[in-house]
Amino acid sequence: MSPSDEQLFPGETALITARGLKKAYGRTDALRGASLDLHAGEILAVTGTSGSGKSTLLHCLAGIVRPDDGSVTYGGERIDRASEERLGELRRTDFGVVFQFGQLIPELTALDNVALPLLLAGVRRGPAQQRAGEWLERFGVRGQADLRPGEMSGGQSQRVALARALVTGPKAVFADEPTGALDTLAGEQVMTALVHTAREAGTAVLLITHDARTAAYADREVWLRDGVVDPGADAVTVQEAARHEG
Amino acid sequence: MSTRHVLLGLLAAGPCHGYDLKRQYDARFPQARPLAYGQVYTTLQRLVRDGLAAVEGTDSDGGPERTLYGSTDEGARELARWAGEITAPAPFVTNEIFAKVVVSILVAAAAARTGQGGPDAAAHLRAQRAAHMERMRELTALKAAPGADLSTVLSADYALVHLDADVRWMTTTTARIDTLTAEVHAA
Amino acid sequence: MRADIRMAWTLTRGSGRGEGWRIALTALGAVAATGFALAAVAVAAVRGQVSIPFAHGLLNQPGERAGVVLTLVLLLVPVLGFLGQCARIGAVHRHHRMAAMRLTGATPAQVRRIAAVEAAFPSLPGSLAGCALFAVLLAAAGHTPPPLAWAGFAVVVLAVPVAAALVGVLALRRVVASPLDEVRRVGPERGPRAAFGFLAAGALISAVGMLLIGPTSLRAAAFPVLVVALVFLTGTGVIWAAGASAAYLGRRLTRRARQPAVLIAAGRLAHDPWAAARTHAALLLVTVVGVAFVGVRAVMLEILHDSGTLPDDLAFYTTGIDLAGTAVLVALAISLCGLAVGTAESLATRRRGLAAQAAAGVPRTVLARAAILETALPLAPALLLAGIGGTAVCVAYARIAGTGVPLTPLLVPPAVYAACLLAAATSLPLLRRAAHPAELRFT
Numbered sequence: 001m002s003p004s005d006e007q008l009f010p011g012e013t014a015l016i017t018a019r020g021l022k023k024a025y026g027r028t029d030a031l032r033g034a035s036l037d038l039h040a041g042e043i044l045a046v047t048g049t050s051g052s053g054k055s056t057l058l059h060c061l062a063g064i065v066r067p068d069d070g071s072v073t074y075g076g077e078r079i080d081r082a083s084e085e086r087l088g089e090l091r092r093t094d095f096g097v098v099f100q101f102g103q104l105i106p107e108l109t110a111l112d113n114v115a116l117p118l119l120l121a122g123v124r125r126g127p128a129q130q131r132a133g134e135w136l137e138r139f140g141v142r143g144q145a146d147l148r149p150g151e152m153s154g155g156q157s158q159r160v161a162l163a164r165a166l167v168t169g170p171k172a173v174f175a176d177e178p179t180g181a182l183d184t185l186a187g188e189q190v191m192t193a194l195v196h197t198a199r200e201a202g203t204a205v206l207l208i209t210h211d212a213r214t215a216a217y218a219d220r221e222v223w224l225r226d227g228v229v230d231p232g233a234d235a236v237t238v239q240e241a242a243r244h245e246g
Numbered sequence: 247m248s249t250r251h252v253l254l255g256l257l258a259a260g261p262c263h264g265y266d267l268k269r270q271y272d273a274r275f276p277q278a279r280p281l282a283y284g285q286v287y288t289t290l291q292r293l294v295r296d297g298l299a300a301v302e303g304t305d306s307d308g309g310p311e312r313t314l315y316g317s318t319d320e321g322a323r324e325l326a327r328w329a330g331e332i333t334a335p336a337p338f339v340t341n342e343i344f345a346k347v348v349v350s351i352l353v354a355a356a357a358a359r360t361g362q363g364g365p366d367a368a369a370h371l372r373a374q375r376a377a378h379m380e381r382m383r384e385l386t387a388l389k390a391a392p393g394a395d396l397s398t399v400l401s402a403d404y405a406l407v408h409l410d411a412d413v414r415w416m417t418t419t420t421a422r423i424d425t426l427t428a429e430v431h432a433a
Numbered sequence: 434m435r436a437d438i439r440m441a442w443t444l445t446r447g448s449g450r451g452e453g454w455r456i457a458l459t460a461l462g463a464v465a466a467t468g469f470a471l472a473a474v475a476v477a478a479v480r481g482q483v484s485i486p487f488a489h490g491l492l493n494q495p496g497e498r499a500g501v502v503l504t505l506v507l508l509l510v511p512v513l514g515f516l517g518q519c520a521r522i523g524a525v526h527r528h529h530r531m532a533a534m535r536l537t538g539a540t541p542a543q544v545r546r547i548a549a550v551e552a553a554f555p556s557l558p559g560s561l562a563g564c565a566l567f568a569v570l571l572a573a574a575g576h577t578p579p580p581l582a583w584a585g586f587a588v589v590v591l592a593v594p595v596a597a598a599l600v601g602v603l604a605l606r607r608v609v610a611s612p613l614d615e616v617r618r619v620g621p622e623r624g625p626r627a628a629f630g631f632l633a634a635g636a637l638i639s640a641v642g643m644l645l646i647g648p649t650s651l652r653a654a655a656f657p658v659l660v661v662a663l664v665f666l667t668g669t670g671v672i673w674a675a676g677a678s679a680a681y682l683g684r685r686l687t688r689r690a691r692q693p694a695v696l697i698a699a700g701r702l703a704h705d706p707w708a709a710a711r712t713h714a715a716l717l718l719v720t721v722v723g724v725a726f727v728g729v730r731a732v733m734l735e736i737l738h739d740s741g742t743l744p745d746d747l748a749f750y751t752t753g754i755d756l757a758g759t760a761v762l763v764a765l766a767i768s769l770c771g772l773a774v775g776t777a778e779s780l781a782t783r784r785r786g787l788a789a790q791a792a793a794g795v796p797r798t799v800l801a802r803a804a805i806l807e808t809a810l811p812l813a814p815a816l817l818l819a820g821i822g823g824t825a826v827c828v829a830y831a832r833i834a835g836t837g838v839p840l841t842p843l844l845v846p847p848a849v850y851a852a853c854l855l856a857a858a859t860s861l862p863l864l865r866r867a868a869h870p871a872e873l874r875f876t
Contacts, residue, residue, distance in 0.1 A: 025871075055873075059792075059870060059873070062792070064792045064870045064873070065870045065871075085796075088791075088794055088795075088796050088797075089794070090794070091792065091793060091794030092793075092794030092795075092796075093794075095794070096793075097792055097793050097794075099789055099792075099873070103789040103790070103792075103793055105697060105700065105786065105790065106704075106786065107697075107700040107701045107703070107704040107705075108687075108696070108697070108700040109700075112687065112696060112700065116693055116696065116697075116795070117793070117794070119691070119692070119693040119696060120693050120794070120795060120796070120799065124691065125689075125690065125691050148704070164793075165793075
């Protein structure tokens with residue numbers, strides 16, 4: 001942890017702490033000892049070139065894959081050692097995920113896709129649909145409630161995906177290139193919606209992107225290179241972020 | 247940007263005094279370098295000298311006396327010519343960051359010969375990138391703020407895509423800094 | 434043509450593990466198809482009254498032989514269904530590939546030829562192996578068929594890959610028409626055409642079987658012909674019912690569902706209600722036959738007991754009935770394999786989406802329950818109707834024979850239903866792999 005972190009978020013500990021993460025796929029090292037703090041309510045961009053290990057870092061932090069080495073701590077709990085059931089429960093209740101595409105069920109309407117996490121949490125169908133409708137409203141896609149993902153534009157279905165990720169009131173949302181398949185304008189609508197809603201709800205966002213303009217929506221940025229967080233860039237941005245926060 | 251043409255354009259709507267012109271200018275072009283009050287008057291006087299604008303009278307409106315300026319027919323023609331003219335796309339490449347990187351490499355090589363530490367071009371690029379990103383975050387916060395008007399959004403967008411271009415250039419340059427160093431040394 | 438074959442070979446060699454499964458299972462299906470067809474030809478080639486020391490002399494009389502031939506030919510129907518399921522393995526992937534080839538400038542004829550070769554390629558070794566196996570069996574039995582039968586064998590060995598090639602081309606007809614493969618899924622994939630196409634193919638096979646028996650014995654076998662026609666008629670109704678009920682259930686349950694698993698399954702049903710009918714067409718047909726057979730068997734045994742047949746003759750009749758029963762069981766087994774393959778294929782095709790669901794915290798148990806429900810929901814009404822259809826056939830038979838109506842056929846649909854759920858459950862280990870986060874890495 002860099003010393004300025006304590007000054008940056010006084011009286012606040014990190015929501016998720018990753019230390020020395022290592023992960024290899026076959027003979028390819030995706031992560032080689034990456035460390036990172038995600039603070040409550042902050043929007044953190046992780047940038048880096050293709051193959052720098054961005055997505056793997058997100059997968060490890062969200063409890064989707066287990067790192068080969070290192071630790072991920074969330075609320076005092078070691079996520080890297082948690083059982084599959086516990087990880088599933090965390091991803092259902094405390095975390096939300098948004099990928100570039102593919103996270104919506106193609107056969108369900110936008111409304112049902114957003115209601116699904118609530119149904120999984122045991123909410124009854126009627127209230128679940130009503131809350132899903134409110135979230136579609138927030139993201140400006142209420143009019144698309146009865147459409148299936150294939151019938152919507154890319155920007156619309158990404159906003160539905162955001163609604164689905166946020167509907168359970170998670171502590172953190174993990175977004176992996178959420179605007180990667182969109183044009184500039186659609187991408188900006190998605191990012192604006194994400195940033196506003198996350199700030200309103202106090203949800204932390206870990207945003208993976210290779211695009212500086214998308215990363216600029218975040219409060220701070222870490223730069224990932226060859227599977228480790230680039231120390232120089234991080235130190236600078238942390239100071240800059242302190243100025244920004246002040 | 248040609249200030250005289252922009253002022254001439256603002257006068258096209260009807261006669262106006264210098265103070266209102268400055269206020270209009272700052273409102274129409276948010277985030278641009280604010281126009282100095284003195285610069286407005288010097289520019290207006292040059293326009294009158296060249297026959298593109300004319301003094302239309304004065305009013306006091308209870309306060310100090312102020313001069314009203316209006317556009318002339320010649321001014322309207324000149325404005326049409328300027329507005330229709332294509333802006334030359336990057337006639338010269340001016341890139342201060344690149345100049346600093348090359349100079350850093352040269353100085354570092356000279357310092358290495360005398361056994362002293364020199365500047366680090368890659369570190370400089372990283373620091374510059376961080377500064378760019380900070381500015382981009384400011385501009386993004388400005389345009390993403392609820393109730394931001396379109397002029398603000400478009401102005402911020404213009405700056406953002408330019409800064410983004412710089413950031414991309416810095417990213418690819420950082421990745422190829424060793425090849426560049428070798429090339430600079432060889433030359 | 435040489436270039437097309439080489440291209441198809443390169444594509445097959447360069448493809449993933451799914452393609453390996455398709456080739457292996459298709460080859461297996463081809464072995465079965467060739468085996469049944471060759472056996473039918475061999476039995477049909479026997480002329481007049483002979484003495485074959487097999488199954489209490491079942492093959493001695495021309496009349497009984499006709500029945501055996503018809504049974505063997507009818508066994509081709511479930512095999513066809515199975516082969517159809519195998520052809521679906523990796524179909525989405527092949528569709529994309531063919532569309533890419535069309536985009537880079539391949540002509541429709543070229544794509545069609547490559548698809549045909551690709552489809553025929555795994556069935557040729559299968560049919561050759563089936564032929565070799567059959568030749569060994571014939572040699573072991575010491576039977577030498579007449580030259581005409583050998584000609585028939587050659588036709589069968591060639592016909593199986595040709596049929597496979599035709600199916601392959603038919604499956605790709607939409608891609609051939611448009612190089613832009615459908616990336617977005619809006620409407621259902623395909624309507625009921627494939628299911629009824631399968632029925633038509635089944636009816637064609639039966640007609641060929643009738644021809645193989647010969648017109649003279651056909652007149653004698655008017656009753657079996659009537660039964661076959663009735664079965665196909667019932668089958669058509671059952672398949673239609675499967676689609677219609679799936680559409681109704683899907684619509685109703687997507688509105689009413691409270692369980693996430695039911696919602697997911699219902700959404701898929703409503704989106705493509707004919708998927709189940711396509712996958713289960715052969716199974717439903719076999720169920721109709723099974724229910725009818727169990728009833729007819731009970732009636733026949735009652736008649737035999739009442740008429741005081743000699744024990745020797747009784748053995749002859751029961752052997753015949755038991756052999757027919759075995760055929761029904763074999764058909765059921767093949768259809769269940771087809772169902773298992775279909776469920777597995779459906780999971781494999783959707784693996785990226787499933788991985789994304791699992792990553793988003795949808796428990797694997799919910800995904801597994803949805804996969805099973807997807808088979809269970811549309812099958813329940815369809816099997817009910819199949820049971821009613823089969824019962825109607827045996828009630829009619831019992832009336833004609835003047836015996837009591839047997840109740841045992843009523844046990845068949847629940848038994849088949851349970852077997853189907855078990856078959857669908859065999860694909861669940863695949864779900865574990867499909868929903869693995871590693872699938873997220875490959876787009």
